[in-house]
Amino acid sequence: MREITFEDIYTIGDVIFENDMYRHVHYPEMLIRYDSNFLEFKRMPSVDQFTSAAKYLREFHHDRGQKHIKFYFPPNMQIPGDLNTYLKDEGFSLGFMELYSIDPCEFRKKMNLEEVNVKEVEGQDFEKFISLQYDQDLEYGKEFADQKVELQKRQFKDPSIVQLLAYFKGEPAGAADVISKGDTAEIDGFFVLERFQRRGIGSCIQQYVMERFHDKTIILVADGEDTPREMYLKQNYQYLGFQYQAQKVFGE
Template structure:
């Protein structure tokens, strides 16, 4: 398997400042999206370095009517007990993400109600169905956030490097995912199955579609290190390649 790291994962936003300690990423169009407005440390910071970076980010965000704080730490490095304690005291939610990769031929055989499930690439004909499905999922984080994301989905529809995939269960829109294409990898992003259609094999069929269409590329994705889907990826023969800690608060 080719050398894959979190640097292969697409992150929406532009670098607006960088020094020897961290990179600051911001997106003026997606101000409510934590993963587009953050600081990523180049090494595990001392408490003084963290507090200095936090003060800078807080001031930057408040000037733009942003109220969240988000930090990424270097991949495959644990957060020290002292820093972890400090983050907790400051009210941050601390977690970690895991990076997974698989070659399509390693994907496990899919068992499910395939005859009831249709997987297709989004076209003009069903773009609005896809948009409504995304809004339904993203409105959990607030209507304003979901409205900001709508433009991203519209831009992605026109992009040559992104494919939007829909799943129908008995002709009802049931799930979706986005595919981010590079020369060597396919990143699965925005993977979701509507709650009422879960446990019907839809997630597996969406992935099977990816594996069948992009047989010669490495498929990659990021999963919450403390969430259930990571266990599914392990059962499906994905390899866990690393982890990355993050901290955030409103």
């Protein structure tokens, strides 16, 4: 199996500018989506280099009515102490993501649950998929949720993306997107409603992915400070690395 890196992760957005320090990703169809509008550093910047890049991105976003700036740092590199201090002093939120992969045959399969039915979204399932997602996305505001619906409509038409909906006793309970690209299939947008958690639904969704894409390497990115990462390790996923990020949201 070849080496999987963060370069294999699907990004919604296009590189509109690039130099030897960073690449600028922009997605005009959804300006409010932080993960689609950011700068990604190719090498670790100094404080001065970061402030210059931040000024550029802030001006670019401000001109388009965007109220955030977000940055990804080079994978598997800690943020130096002076830059880390600067980011915290300037009010940036810091976090990191972790990359995992698994060969489908290595997935720790659980017993099939009769109460759970995982389906690929089509026809009338799409409205249920949208409704389930919309309620979740309202946490980030109505504008975000409305724009996410349009994004999901575009993805529904994309042959490289499979949208999954999990039912528990006939009721929509969880969902995921699977992006197929080359020799990988990436699990994204994966969630189970809180009231349905700890019933094996998440494992059933993953098992469906393992069987559907049995000839690919399954990859996913997890929040490095969130508990699902522990579940992935128990299910035999392999930890591949980390990537730090920083973002700041401005008021009116």
